[in-house]
Amino acid sequence: MATEYGHGYEHGYGYGYGYGQDDGYGYEPYGGRRHRVPAVLRAPFEARSWREFGYVLLGLPVGVTLFVWTVTMLALGVGLLVTFIGIPLLAVALAGCRGFGALERARARGLLKLEVADPEPLRMRKPGFFPWVGAVLKSGTSWRHLLYAVIQFPWSMFSFVVAVNFWAYGWALLTYPLWFWVFPVWAGQGGLQLYGDAHHSVYLDNPFEITVTALVGLLFTLATPWIVRALTLVDRVMVHGLLGPSRLASRVVELESDRGVVVDTAAADLRRIERDLHDGAQARLVALAMDLGLAKEKLREDPQVAARMVDEAHGEVKTALQELRDLARGIHPAVLTDRGLDAALSAVASRCTVPVRVEVDLAERPAAAIEGIAYFTVSELLQNVSKHARARGAEVDVWRSEDRLMLQVVDDGLGGADTAAGSGLAGLAERLDAVDGILVVDSPVGGPTRVTAELPWRG
Incomplete structure (x- = not known):
């Protein structure tokens, strides 16, 4: 149902969500700087590509260190569970994984520009070593960090091998026209050997083959940043999903914040109602009572003045009633309910x-x-x-x-x-x-x- 008040006018309305260019991490709003060089050509030289490549390179030593720590401490802890020492060792192993998780969040923040909030802290009812051990072992965050330590190592190894090979072969083949002379001068052969056996060999030594080699290297070089970006996308998912706060914890924090907003809003509404009653209808009713008292005293001495005062009091009653109606409408209008x-x-x-x-x-x-x-x-x-x-x-x-x-x-x-x-x-x-x-x-x-x-x- 459409209702128009006054003359009105016509508007087109709807939603419009626009996205600009990729800024290297997300989307850039309209009005941002536009590049004349296509993204596929400038990607090998962008800072983001080198940061992501550095992230993959660092991932392997970090993964090895984290995996060795986790497996060693976990094996010791599980092996010594028959004694009392095993339980504290498991707690120390999980605490170490949480420490490595903080470093990994910092690494992702610096190289991938991925902002991941810190997970919820340990909840201990009282301070002490044994309450700390129990809190670490009962924390789901600790076990998610351990899972990250286990799966990050094989993934970092795979990412390292793929990224380094594509990057090395791409730049080596692309620059082959600049260094192919090394083979005839120092190796005694015409160029890079493509194939060879006891009967014959194939060398990349003529201008056509050198040019084709450089073009293949160009394709590798242009594709490598996007391959590395796809690899780091998996890292983003792992860091965000395993090293950040859980959905349940985030939801609890959100609900606690919302509860505070609701409480503050209700308190503000109560203060507003109290202020409106005190400054509005209550003040008018007090003045009305005083005016009626004076009119009662004037009734025998000067009936005309008393009548005028009663008439003014009647106007004040109407004003007070209107203020009370407005106040009630501000709390919850009856027309909305009905x-x-x-x-x-x-x-x-x-x-x-x-x-x-x-x-x-x-x-x-x-x-x-x-x-x-x-x-x-x-x-x-x-x-x-x-x-x-x-x-x-x-x-x-x-x-x-x-x-x-x-x-x-x-x-x-x-x-x-x-x-x-x-x-x-x-x-x-x-x-x-x-x-x-x-x-x-x-x-x-x-x-x-x-x-x-x-x-x-x-x-």
């Missing part, structure tokens, strides 16, 4: 200082809590439009996309809105994040401003 988002958002749009078109396309109602958050999100966004946007009109669209409730508010104002500026949009984004929602602001300077919110349906 008639849903369509009617409630239409009521909000009618109070906006600019014409607003509202379109709600919902076959059914979401959960009451989600509905309330959606209502207050649109209310706050329309307040921003009224106070700050200097817009001539706005649009509100609400629809369902699978298991998500989608909201979009568009205005033709000055733009420049930013959640990072510490404005009300930042608080709104935190509130939505507390219920697994998302707030996306697209507001270039000069407008238009498009704010999109996603909420879980939970119907």
Whole structure:
């Protein structure tokens, strides 16, 4: 259903996600520096390619050291489990793997530009050696580090062999025209021997063969950075999946943060309600009681003055009632409970200082809590439009996309809105994040401003 307040206007709306060029790690936004040389030609000379090649080269000695430590300590620990010494040795082995994991995260951060958060720390109820041993052995993070130590060694060996061979053969063949003279001068043969047996030999010694050799080397050289990049992609997955925080731990941290946001938001709402009651309706009711007391005293002496005072008190009662209605609407509007988002958002749009078109396309109602958050999100966004946007009109669209409730508010104002500026949009984004929602602001300077919110349906 679409409802338009005021004159309104028409806007095209939708999503636009753009990606720029590859910056060597991820994607570069539009407006970034564009290279005239194709990526396949400049890859062998880019810093990223050399960093990744260095990561593969370092991977083998690191893998050997880590594997030897793990296997040796694990064998000692398991072999001595029949005694008391085996359990502490296993704990020390796991602690060593965690230490190597910190070094591996630093290596990935420096060479692969891969940011991996530190895993959750050990949880010990009380300090001491034996509680530490128990915490290390019970930690899933410790065992994931041990698994990384076991599988990283064979993978690092494979990556090292592949990368070094492709890199060495590629550059050697590409530069063959520069050093093929070594063979006739020092080896007594025409060039690099391609084939040879007791009867005949094939040497790369004429201009055509030398040129073909260099072209093959060029293909190897151009392909090597992408092969190494594919190899390090596996390393990225292993480091991120085994050396970083687990999904469960990350989710616990996220829920703890969201709980804090919800508690702070509820406390702020209670303070706002208390302030509105104290400064608004309560103050008016106190003044009303005083005015009625004075009118009662004046009733016998001067009925006309008393009547005028009662009339003024009647006006104050109306104002106090209106303030109480506004306060109740700010807590949870009755129209939202009774008639849903369509009617409630239409009521909000009618109070906006600019014409607003509202379109709600919902076959059914979401959960009451989600509905309330959606209502207050649109209310706050329309307040921003009224106070700050200097817009001539706005649009509100609400629809369902699978298991998500989608909201979009568009205005033709000055733009420049930013959640990072510490404005009300930042608080709104935190509130939505507390219920697994998302707030996306697209507001270039000069407008238009498009704010999109996603909420879980939970119907």
